[in-house]
Amino acid sequence: MTSAAEIPDTETVPEEPSGGGEPARVAGGIPEATVARLPVYLRALYTLAERGANTVSSDELAACAGVNSAKLRKDLSHLGSYGIRGVGYDVEYLVYQVSRALGLTQNWSVVIVGAGNLGRALANYGGFLTRGFQISAILDSDPSLVGRPIGPVTVRHVTELESVITSNSVAIGVIATPAGTAQVVCDRLVAAGVTSILNFAPLVLNVPDGVDVRKVDLSIELQILAFHAQRRFAERFGQESDSAAEA
Amino acid sequence: MTSAAEIPDTETVPEEPSGGGEPARVAGGIPEATVARLPVYLRALYTLAERGANTVSSDELAACAGVNSAKLRKDLSHLGSYGIRGVGYDVEYLVYQVSRALGLTQNWSVVIVGAGNLGRALANYGGFLTRGFQISAILDSDPSLVGRPIGPVTVRHVTELESVITSNSVAIGVIATPAGTAQVVCDRLVAAGVTSILNFAPLVLNVPDGVDVRKVDLSIELQILAFHAQRRFAERFGQESDSAAEA
DNA sequence: CGTTGTTTGTGAACGAATGCACAAAGTGCT
DNA sequence: AGCACTTTGTGCATTCGTTCACAAACAACG
Structure with missing residues (x-):
């Protein structure tokens, strides 16, 4: 589920109606x-x-x-x-x-913002970025992290965000910062021309039309698991005290 | 779309038909x-x-x-x-x-398997596990990691998996291991009685009915972003060489 | 070359999810 | 009390997604 249902967040520009009864065909x-x-x-x-x-x-x-x-x-x-x-x-x-x-026959340039535990995990996860993606930079605001080598690159200061993006024509930004700074980082990414964002911070990002945001959120996934676990539990033993099944 | 869409993977046990025209109501x-x-x-x-x-x-x-x-x-x-x-x-x-x-009015016990970059990131992410979830243990097979304090707990050896689960009545397992060992870990979790699993390893886990698996997969999210980015690109400039739009 | 067996691609039925638009139900002011 | 205004809850139409079931297309073999 997901993706969830995942579950889509894209703002797709609708095409001409195109007549048929087919399932949308964007x-x-x-x-x-x-x-x-x-x-x-x-x-x-x-x-x-x-x-x-x-x-x-x-x-x-x-x-x-x-x-x-x-x-x-x-x-x-x-x-x-x-x-x-x-x-x-x-x-x-x-x-x-x-x-x-x-779209993997071309190479996509990725920038990771946030070199905390998560950012480091992402940059090191060679298996993830095998084909079609290339980490152009990993950025952080903590000066003590700058210069540290992580995976294929070394950490640079977040002030370089705009220059990194334009000089590497980065198309995809990954936000691995705390929730508090995620929206600011997002705004800067968008202002610099990034239109695809992968967000690991636990909040809903606000972006203009034409920008595609996908989120990955551990706590949401855990909560969905909890729901199903509870349901299984209630099914196995008698109904819980007061479920929503009243007339 | 995460989940979007995210996308469901649950095996839900269908209830009695319940007559109405409502959307399923599992x-x-x-x-x-x-x-x-x-x-x-x-x-x-x-x-x-x-x-x-x-x-x-x-x-x-x-x-x-x-x-x-x-x-x-x-x-x-x-x-x-x-x-x-x-x-x-x-x-x-x-x-x-x-x-x-x-189901968050009760407390859920979580065990994290894998104390690599990702496992550490998860265990440290206090913001994630605020309400309703509690990390009972983090396990790894690397002896040099055992004993190391991470977030609220210290790393224990993966051989303790079964005992940790039964003594803490763990209901949720998080797999943060490399793909190679994920299925084995998964089998052990299931055998020990865990029925809810959150999988970060990039592979499709095989589980018996009644076990709920959700996956979080960076490379999949990136690839979905790449698709939309490509589409936007092709829309802005002329159609690409050969799209699937032939009669 | 025809026959048998396998597997794709898809029409059509079903089921789930979304969004509109409005009646029902409340608040607060006079 | 009566009236104007706000906001919920939901019936309905529509869109999107899944699954079944089968004809069309190909291989292999006699």
């Missing part, structure tokens, strides 16, 4: 729910490729990705018709097509 | 999409309470939470009818009701 033609699953498929494909698989059926790939095979096929059908009936999908070719659809 | 009566937003409302309510607000209208609260006010009212209506027409909601009372709905 510009780019790929529904949000599908976009959120493509990275999962991509990871499964890489795993399969490492195992030496040349082709894969929708059933196998769906099992690896933890989804139902009909959903997988419908998702992939939004990218084009890249399967072979009676055989399956060519792994390498599908990797390329999914990557292209996600 | 056991507990609260739709998934609503559950995912309740923590956001709760945080906004705490912020408002700190500012000294006694009551709040759906418009204000919706603005704080970054959603549409009709959606907010519909969400809250699933908990019961706790507003006063013409006035709004009593902040303190609503905090209590939302907390109760989420």
